[in-house]
Amino acid sequence: MSRTENLLVIGGVAGGMSAASSFKRARPDAKVTVLEKDGHISYGACSLPYYIADVVKDIQDLIGFTPETAMKERGIDVKIHHEATKIDPKAKIVSVTDLQNNRTLTLPYDKLVIATGGVPIIPPFGGIALKNIFTIRNINDGLAIKKFIDEKAPKQAVIVGGGYIGMEMAESLHSRGLKATVIEKMDRVLGTMDAEIAQIVEKKLNEMNVSLQKETSVESFEGNGKVEKVVTDKGAFPADFVILAVGVRPNTDLAAQAGITMGARGAIGINAHMCTNIPDIYAAGDCAETIHLVTGGKTYIPLGSTANKQGRVAGENAGGKETTFEGVVGTAVTKIFNLEVARTGLTALDAEREKLDFFSTTIKNRSRASAYPAGKPITITLIAEQQTGRLLGAQMAGEEGVAHRIDTLATALYHGAGLEDVARLDLAYAPPFATVWDPILIAANVALKKLRAKG
Amino acid sequence: MSRTENLLVIGGVAGGMSAASSFKRARPDAKVTVLEKDGHISYGACSLPYYIADVVKDIQDLIGFTPETAMKERGIDVKIHHEATKIDPKAKIVSVTDLQNNRTLTLPYDKLVIATGGVPIIPPFGGIALKNIFTIRNINDGLAIKKFIDEKAPKQAVIVGGGYIGMEMAESLHSRGLKATVIEKMDRVLGTMDAEIAQIVEKKLNEMNVSLQKETSVESFEGNGKVEKVVTDKGAFPADFVILAVGVRPNTDLAAQAGITMGARGAIGINAHMCTNIPDIYAAGDCAETIHLVTGGKTYIPLGSTANKQGRVAGENAGGKETTFEGVVGTAVTKIFNLEVARTGLTALDAEREKLDFFSTTIKNRSRASAYPAGKPITITLIAEQQTGRLLGAQMAGEEGVAHRIDTLATALYHGAGLEDVARLDLAYAPPFATVWDPILIAANVALKKLRAKG
Numbered sequence: 001m002s003r004t005e006n007l008l009v010i011g012g013v014a015g016g017m018s019a020a021s022s023f024k025r026a027r028p029d030a031k032v033t034v035l036e037k038d039g040h041i042s043y044g045a046c047s048l049p050y051y052i053a054d055v056v057k058d059i060q061d062l063i064g065f066t067p068e069t070a071m072k073e074r075g076i077d078v079k080i081h082h083e084a085t086k087i088d089p090k091a092k093i094v095s096v097t098d099l100q101n102n103r104t105l106t107l108p109y110d111k112l113v114i115a116t117g118g119v120p121i122i123p124p125f126g127g128i129a130l131k132n133i134f135t136i137r138n139i140n141d142g143l144a145i146k147k148f149i150d151e152k153a154p155k156q157a158v159i160v161g162g163g164y165i166g167m168e169m170a171e172s173l174h175s176r177g178l179k180a181t182v183i184e185k186m187d188r189v190l191g192t193m194d195a196e197i198a199q200i201v202e203k204k205l206n207e208m209n210v211s212l213q214k215e216t217s218v219e220s221f222e223g224n225g226k227v228e229k230v231v232t233d234k235g236a237f238p239a240d241f242v243i244l245a246v247g248v249r250p251n252t253d254l255a256a257q258a259g260i261t262m263g264a265r266g267a268i269g270i271n272a273h274m275c276t277n278i279p280d281i282y283a284a285g286d287c288a289e290t291i292h293l294v295t296g297g298k299t300y301i302p303l304g305s306t307a308n309k310q311g312r313v314a315g316e317n318a319g320g321k322e323t324t325f326e327g328v329v330g331t332a333v334t335k336i337f338n339l340e341v342a343r344t345g346l347t348a349l350d351a352e353r354e355k356l357d358f359f360s361t362t363i364k365n366r367s368r369a370s371a372y373p374a375g376k377p378i379t380i381t382l383i384a385e386q387q388t389g390r391l392l393g394a395q396m397a398g399e400e401g402v403a404h405r406i407d408t409l410a411t412a413l414y415h416g417a418g419l420e421d422v423a424r425l426d427l428a429y430a431p432p433f434a435t436v437w438d439p440i441l442i443a444a445n446v447a448l449k450k451l452r453a454k455g
Numbered sequence: 456m457s458r459t460e461n462l463l464v465i466g467g468v469a470g471g472m473s474a475a476s477s478f479k480r481a482r483p484d485a486k487v488t489v490l491e492k493d494g495h496i497s498y499g500a501c502s503l504p505y506y507i508a509d510v511v512k513d514i515q516d517l518i519g520f521t522p523e524t525a526m527k528e529r530g531i532d533v534k535i536h537h538e539a540t541k542i543d544p545k546a547k548i549v550s551v552t553d554l555q556n557n558r559t560l561t562l563p564y565d566k567l568v569i570a571t572g573g574v575p576i577i578p579p580f581g582g583i584a585l586k587n588i589f590t591i592r593n594i595n596d597g598l599a600i601k602k603f604i605d606e607k608a609p610k611q612a613v614i615v616g617g618g619y620i621g622m623e624m625a626e627s628l629h630s631r632g633l634k635a636t637v638i639e640k641m642d643r644v645l646g647t648m649d650a651e652i653a654q655i656v657e658k659k660l661n662e663m664n665v666s667l668q669k670e671t672s673v674e675s676f677e678g679n680g681k682v683e684k685v686v687t688d689k690g691a692f693p694a695d696f697v698i699l700a701v702g703v704r705p706n707t708d709l710a711a712q713a714g715i716t717m718g719a720r721g722a723i724g725i726n727a728h729m730c731t732n733i734p735d736i737y738a739a740g741d742c743a744e745t746i747h748l749v750t751g752g753k754t755y756i757p758l759g760s761t762a763n764k765q766g767r768v769a770g771e772n773a774g775g776k777e778t779t780f781e782g783v784v785g786t787a788v789t790k791i792f793n794l795e796v797a798r799t800g801l802t803a804l805d806a807e808r809e810k811l812d813f814f815s816t817t818i819k820n821r822s823r824a825s826a827y828p829a830g831k832p833i834t835i836t837l838i839a840e841q842q843t844g845r846l847l848g849a850q851m852a853g854e855e856g857v858a859h860r861i862d863t864l865a866t867a868l869y870h871g872a873g874l875e876d877v878a879r880l881d882l883a884y885a886p887p888f889a890t891v892w893d894p895i896l897i898a899a900n901v902a903l904k905k906l907r908a909k910g
Binding site: 050061062293304326327329369372401405411421424425426429431433436438 | 501511516758763783785788790799824825827856858859863882885888889
C-alpha cells in the first residue's frame with residue numbers, strides 16, 4: 001500500500017474489535033473506525049446467562065473495553081449508536097445513521113470489515129409481539145431479562161429451544177428460583193448431539209425439576225398485552241415470560257445489498273483470508289461462514305472464540321499481512337448445572353447428512369482412578385469413518401474432566417487423526433485426574449475393536 | 456504357531472498383568488503364568504501417597520484384581536511370593552524360588568515377558584541401614600509407612616528428593632499433620648521442569664509450611680538404631696522418619712544375566728513390538744526403555760500408564776498379533792496440594808541436553824473468563840524449535856484446568872505440530888472453563904510473535 005489506508009469496521013463486538021485491533025497492530029499509523037449500532041462494544045455475550053443468574057454481579061464485568069479505552073489504549077475510534085445502513089463498494093463509502101442524534105453521515109473506507117454478527121431467529125409465531133418475550137443475544141437482552149426478573153418477580157418461564165443457550169438459560173432461571181419449562185421441537189436436547197449424551201443432560205434437567213417437553217412445536221403465544229401462555233401442538237404452558245432460544249442466523253442484509261455473495265447457510269462467503277467476493281471488503285464472526293476441517297466444506301457455526309480468530313485474520317489481511325484462518329473442527333462446550341457437556345467434529349446426525357460411512361462407540365468410565373475418592377462418571381462417544389478408522393467427531397458429558405478433555409480430540413481432528421492415533425496418545429495420568437487408561441484411550445480402543453470386527 | 460504355546464510373565468503389576476491379559480485375549484486356549492515375588496498383583500502404585508494421606512482408606516482399593524480373580528475372570532495362573540532367579544534362554548526355562556515354601560522350581564516357557572519394574576534408587580549414604588528410612592514404590596512400602604505413622608505418631612519427616620513422588624509425599628505427610636522437610640540436590644523441585652513452573656510449586660510448599668532445602672546434598676543418616684537426623688552439606692535436619700524419593704532405576708539384573716541387551720539409561724532394550732534382542736523374550740513397563748516421539752531416540756520414563764500400554768503390546772505380539780507401541784511424548788501430571796502441575800515433551804533442560812536450537816515462552820492467564828467468578832491463575836511454558844517453530848514441549852501449573860489441558864499439547868506433539876498449528880486449534884470455550892482465547896492459544900500466539908521477531 002502506497003499511502004496510509006483507513007479501516008472501517010461495521011460491528012464492535014468479538015469479530016469487529018479483533019479486526020480493528022489486529023489491523024491497528026499491523027498499521028499503527030492508520031485510522032481505524034468502528035461503527036456499533038448498540039451502546040456497548042467488546043463484550044462477552046457467552047456470559048449473559050451467568051449475569052442473569054447473578055453469578056456475574058456486574059454487567060461491566062462482561063465488557064472487555066469501552067469506546068474510551070479503545071481510543072486510549074488502542075487508538076481505535078469507536079462510534080457507538082451508529083448504524084451502517086448501506087455499503088457502496090464502488091464509491092467505497094458507507095452510509096451511517098447516528099441513532100442518538102438522528103442524523104445521517106457517509107464514511108469513506110479503504111478497507112472494510114463486516115462484523116455484523118448474528119441475530120436471533122424469531123419464528124413468525126402468533127402473538128410474537130406480546131410483551132415479555134425475550135431473546136438472549138446482546139447486552140441489552142441480558143439487562144432486560146435481569147431487570148424483568150428483579151422487578152417483576154416472575155414465578156415461571158418457558159424457554160423455547162433446547163440448544164446450548166436454552167440449556168444455559170434453564171440453569172440460569174433455575175438458580176433464580178424460577179420454574180422453567182423447555183420446549184424442544186426435536187427428539188432430544190442439544191441439537192444434533194447423539195442420544196447417549198443428550199439423555200445425560202435430560203436426566204439432569206429432570207433431577208433439577210426443569211420440565212422438558214420434547215418433540216413439541218410452539219404454535220403461538222397468548223396473553224393480554226403480555227405473554228401468559230405458550231400454545232404448542234401438545235397443549236399450552238403457562239409463562240410469566242418467554243426466552244426464545246431457537247438459534248441464530250447471520251446478519252447479512254447490509255452485505256447482501258452491497259452485492260456480496262453469500263455462502264454456507266446464508267452466511268457471508270469468505271476465503272481463508274476473510275475476503276468477500278468484493279475487493280477490500282472482509283467479513284468475520286457470526287455473520288460469516290467458516291471452513292469445517294473435518295468435512296472440508298463450508299459451514300456456519302457462530303461462536304465467540306471463532307469470531308475472535310476470524311476478526312484477527314480479517315484485520316491482519318486488511319492491514320497487508322497474508323495470514324489465514326484455516327477453519328474449525330466444530331468444538332463447543334457448555335455447563336448445564338453441574339454437568340460439563342462438550343463436542344468436537346461431527347455428530348452421528350452430522351455424519352449422516354454428509355453421507356459418510358461411519359460408526360459410533362459410546363463408553364462410560366470414571367473421571368478419577370477407582371481408588372481416588374469422589375470420581376464422577378464420564379461418558380464419551382466417538383464417531384469414526386467405517387473404512388479408514390478416521391476420527392470424525394467426539395462428544396462427552398460428565399461432572400468433571402470433560403471441558404478440557406474434549407480439546408484432545410479437537411486437536412486429533414485438526415491433525416486428521418485415526419482411531420489408531422488416538423489410542424496411541426500419551427495422555428497425562430495421575431489418580432486424581434484420570435484412570436490409568438484415560439477415558440479417551442478406552443473409547444478409542446473399544447472403537448478400534450469394533451472397527452476390526454466389522455472390517 | 457503350530458501348537459498352543461504357553462506364556463510366562465515375570466512381574467505381576469501394570470506391565471506384567473497387561474501382557475498376561477492381552478496374550479490370553481489373543482490366545483484363549485494358551486496357558487499363562489505370572490510370577491510375582493511380592494504378595495500383591497495389579498495395584499495402582501501411583502495412589503500410595505493418597506493411601507498414606509488417608510484419602511484412600513482401604514489398601515484393597517488400590518488393587519485391580521487378586522490372584523483368585525485373575526484366574527477366575529481371566530484364566531491367568533498367578534503365583535505370588537514366587538521370585539524368578541534365572542532365565543535360561545536356550546533351554547527356555549526360568550528358575551523360580553517359592554519364597555513362602557522356600558523351595559525352587561523351574562518353569563518352561565514358549566514366550567516370556569519380563570516386567571520386573573523399577574526399583575527405588577538407594578544411594579550409599581552412611582546410615583542407610585537405620586530403621587525408619589522408607590522408600591515408596593510398592594504396596595509393602597505404603598503399608599509400612601502408614602503403619603509407622605498410625606502407630607508411632609511421628610512429628611517430623613525428611614523427604615529426600617523433590618521430584619513428583621517427593622512432592623506428592625510432602626502433601627501426603629502434611630495432610631497427616633506432620634512437619635515435612637524436602638531436601639533437593641538441584642536448584643529446583645520437579646527435576647528438569649522449567650524454573651517458572653518449579654517456582655509456582657515452591658511457593659505453594661512455602662504457603663503450606665513445607666520446608667524446602669534446595670541445592671542441598673544428603674551426606675548421611677544418623678541415629679541410634681533408628682534414624683534421628685539427616686546430615687547434609689548445609690547442616691543436619693531432625694527426622695522421626697525419612698522418605699527416600701530420589702528416583703527409580705530399571706530392575707534388570709535378571710535380564711542382564713540372561714544376556715539381554717540394555718538400552719537407554721540402563722533399561723532393557725526393546726523394539727516397537729516390545730521384543731528384546733533374544734527371540735521369544737519381551738519386556739514391558741518400568742524395566743524397559745521406550746521411544747521418545749519428540750526426539751526420535753530411546754529414553755527411560757517409568758510411568759504406570761506407559762507400563763500398561765507396553766504390557767498390552769508385549770502380550771499381543773507374544774500372542775502372534777503384530778501390534779506396535781510407538782512411544783511416548785513424555786506426558787506427566789501431578790497434584791501438589793491444590794496445584795495441578797503437568798508437562799509433556801521436552802523441558803528447556805531436556806532440549807539443551809539434546810543440543811536443540813530452541814526458545815521458550817511463558818505466559819500467565821486465567822482459567823475462566825474474567826467475568827466468571829473464581830477463576831484461577833494458570834501458567835503455561837512452551838518450548839519450540841528456533842528455526843522451524845516445531846513444538847518441543849510444554850509445562851503448566853495452576854489450581855484448575857491444567858491436568859487435561861496438557862493433553863492438548865501432548866496430542867499436538869504426537870502429531871509433530873508447529874506453533875502455527877497450535878495457534879489454529881479449535882479449542883472449547885465457555886466462560887466457566889476458559890478465556891475466549893484459550894490459555895494455550897495465547898501461549899502459542901506469544902511464542903509465534905517471538906519466533907517471527909527472531910526469524
